[in-house]
Amino acid sequence: MRKYETLVLFSPELNDEERNSALQNLKNVIEREKGQILSVDEWGMRDLAYPVRKMMRGFYVRLEFLLDSLAVQEFERHIRLTENIFKFVTVVLGKPDAVVVEEA
């Protein structure tokens, strides 16, 4: 298990409901892969530095979670499948040994 952070850029055309359901799907993937969501940080609508798919704005959401390193691929696959996600980046937080997961 490692600690990861993913920044997702949603289309500005989505309303709150559609975006939350897309986000919920991603959270479900993490939970299905026996991960743990630590925090969800919504940055809100922001102007982009350059147009993406001809849109000048986008909605950023930052997810922080614990996940098995092999399951991250599966998680990213689901992000790619989700429509209306323009861009994402996943970053490892901390050293691998820094995170100790308690077994229940």
Add this chain to the structure above:
Amino acid sequence: MSFKKKFTPKKKFCRFCANTELPLDYKRPDILSEFITDRGKIIARRITGTCAKHQRSLTTQIKRARQMALLFYTATHASYVRKKSTL
């Protein structure tokens, strides 16, 4: 020689070493933008004075920020240039 005495450049220092609380993070385009030119190029560390260790991570953070449209790759494609041209 006289001109050497007149011009003594200020000693440069690594801003990330001097202030450990200054975050070096792709999520902070406001800080990263101080280390790129207005055309979007990463400024060499001989000019900014950043140490080798921090310059290395600075480049990766800038590139991540570009990926996520937090910083622009080139000024011609940047939003603020486009806004001006459409006006």
